[in-house]
Amino acid sequence: MIAESAIREPLVTGGKTVHDVTEDISGRVEQKPTKTWMLAMAVSLATLAVGGYAVMRLVWDGIGMWGLNKTVGWAWDITNFVWWVGIGHAGTLISAILLLFRQRWRMSINRAAEAMTIFAVICAAMFPVLHMGRPWLGFYWALPLPNTFGSLWVNFNSPLLWDVFAISTYFSVSLVFWYIGLIPDFATIRDRATNKISAAVYGALSFGWDGAAKTWSRYETVALILAGLATPLVLSVHTIVSFDFATSVIPGWHTTIFPPYFVAGAIFSGFAMVLTLLIITRRVYKLEDYITLQHIELMNIVIIITGSIVGIAYITEFFIAWYSGVEAEQYAFINRATGPYAWAYWSMMTCNVISPQLFWRKKIRTNIAATFVISIIVNIGMWFERFVIIVTSLHRDFLPSSWAMFYPKWADVGVYIFTFGLFFTLFFAFAKFFPVINMAEVKSIVKATGEKKQA
Amino acid sequence: MAHTSNYILGVYDDEDVLLKAIKNVREGGVKIHEVYSPFPVHGIDDVLGYKRSRLTIVAFLFGLLGTSLALTMQFGMMTIDWPMIIGGKDYAPVPSFIPVTFELTVLLASFGMVGTFMIISNLKPWGKAKLFDKRITDDKHIMAIDLGNNQLEESAIDKLLKDSGASEVNKKTL
Known part of the structure; x- marks a missing residue:
């Protein structure tokens, strides 16, 4: 029995019964694809194809297709990598950290958020892999295999290698966590299946789940331990991504504040992306009773907190650059704010530091249109953050004679577009064929925290 | 499956009724085969006497x-x-x-x-669920009692289940 304070707002509105939850969510999977969905999928596939051409040319002709030069050796590629990994932080944070804190509002948003995490990490992984130039040799370079081109092992002193382990562990553990949660829901769809194909497919996907109390008991232990393992994992991933920069000697990168600052930024952008996607999903699938205004408000509060941490981190960086007395460091930061990339710096400051502060007003944080717009602004800002950190720190090198600017070529844009196509294709496929809300978990709270049916 | 048994199934609509029912049925001297639920019921391991998972x-x-x-x-x-x-x-x-x-x-x-x-837990892609009732994965809790494992008369178990709040009592051979 779950007890819930009477003054708490209900997490599930509209007087839903347990059976209604099954109908509402499974019904989406069973119905024929709608015209809107077909159109959305067609656009995603077209985007994927256009971007696919850019990826093909990049692999065929080489990394010279990108606008990188000798001074700016990392630009859009790593910016996009860090941006996508950051977006991939919200899902596991919602399902793991909020599970440990026993936050029940996570239950109707965790499924979609975790799916988003997994797809975002796939998109992120594209960039370092493509940056290798010859990705088919990547196994020898990135994995600890005896190198057939010499006798060397991989270098465990390199944060880039730590990244390989961190991202692949994060991806696999998130996938397992997500899948474990899906099994009971696949069983629900299996038992409702009216045709042979879906009975066979969802039968296989549900792994022979029968809902026994013993299995549920073990399942809950597994979910709890996975949450305990995934919590430090999710914090470690962006920490290690930040090591790619922080362990270098480049002014502007060589900053001890990076790990917490990157993690906060990742959660910030991840929640923004969850909001962008869920506001659409909720509208299209009419899930207003499951993803309520309260859910949106709570996510906006997380955005205020993490956005403020990011803002403080920006200011601290500046202060420490001045306080350190290191001229190169001071120059790197003055150049960021006033140099040729000042427009990027101030876009970042406006989008990331000012826009989330609007959520202090209850009117704005409970307004869906405003939330949608700000969630997109936040993600634009977070893209600029990575661009600013990477490109402005590199473009004015130690020798003024090698100072340069970065100009993206069409392949930079094309590969970025490719990842959008990939992300949305996967997300729309998920939204159609998978239950978008964790039915089993929501059912367990319907009685305690659901709105009572109006007489 | 070569081996089949006869089961009495108590169908419950509400998790709190179910928890009390499990207690009553067990106190009535009936051995419960297993309880099946659409979602994890808080506190069910204690009333069923399941130990914490290792x-x-x-x-x-x-x-x-x-x-x-x-x-x-x-x-x-x-x-x-x-x-x-x-x-x-x-x-x-x-x-x-x-x-x-x-x-x-x-x-x-x-x-x-x-x-x-x-x-x-015997979960595998080619696994076939041993389902007592298709509504288990929807909204019903099912308490399965193996007749072969119990000394009590069928009618006595039937009555015990109904008294404990079961909305239906069914029989199934698996």
Whole structure:
């Protein structure tokens, strides 16, 4: 029995019964694809194809297709990598950290958020892999295999290698966590299946789940331990991504504040992306009773907190650059704010530091249109953050004679577009064929925290 | 399946009624085969007398294995097989080994625990669910009682289930 304070707002509105939850969510999977969905999928596939051409040319002709030069050796590629990994932080944070804190509002948003995490990490992984130039040799370079081109092992002193382990562990553990949660829901769809194909497919996907109390008991232990393992994992991933920069000697990168600052930024952008996607999903699938205004408000509060941490981190960086007395460091930061990339710096400051502060007003944080717009602004800002950190720190090198600017070529844009196509294709496929809300978990709270049916 | 048994199934609509019913039925001297639910019912392990899962220990042991494998691999490669000085660091750069060690610990702990869970709970892609009722995965809780395992008369169990709040009592041979 779950007890819930009477003054708490209900997490599930509209007087839903347990059976209604099954109908509402499974019904989406069973119905024929709608015209809107077909159109959305067609656009995603077209985007994927256009971007696919850019990826093909990049692999065929080489990394010279990108606008990188000798001074700016990392630009859009790593910016996009860090941006996508950051977006991939919200899902596991919602399902793991909020599970440990026993936050029940996570239950109707965790499924979609975790799916988003997994797809975002796939998109992120594209960039370092493509940056290798010859990705088919990547196994020898990135994995600890005896190198057939010499006798060397991989270098465990390199944060880039730590990244390989961190991202692949994060991806696999998130996938397992997500899948474990899906099994009971696949069983629900299996038992409702009216045709042979879906009975066979969802039968296989549900792994022979029968809902026994013993299995549920073990399942809950597994979910709890996975949450305990995934919590430090999710914090470690962006920490290690930040090591790619922080362990270098480049002014502007060589900053001890990076790990917490990157993690906060990742959660910030991840929640923004969850909001962008869920506001659409909720509208299209009419899930207003499951993803309520309260859910949106709570996510906006997380955005205020993490956005403020990011803002403080920006200011601290500046202060420490001045306080350190290191001229190169001071120059790197003055150049960021006033140099040729000042427009990027101030876009970042406006989008990331000012826009989330609007959520202090209850009117704005409970307004869906405003939330949608700000969630997109936040993600634009977070893209600029990575661009600013990477490109402005590199473009004015130690020798003024090698100072340069970065100009993206069409392949930079094309590969970025490719990842959008990939992300949305996967997300729309998920939204159609998978239950978008964790039915089993929501059912367990319907009685305690659901709105009572109006007489 | 060669072996079949006759079951009496109590169907319950509400999880709190179910919890009380389990208590009553067990006090009535009936051995419950298993209870099936559409969602995890809080407190059901206690009333059914299930012990806490030892999967936590499994996770810990797999984690330990991950830590040892990671350290063995890194020291083996960087310190023993091909020692080299990189960036002025030691042949055995312990701080550099921490991230990979942590990741492999988490990876093995998670996969080992989930794999064990799948095996002991008989969950596999080609697995066929032994379903007493299709509504289990929708909104009904089913208490299954194996007649062969109980001394009580069928009618007595029937009455016990109905008195404890079951909305239906069915029979099934599996």
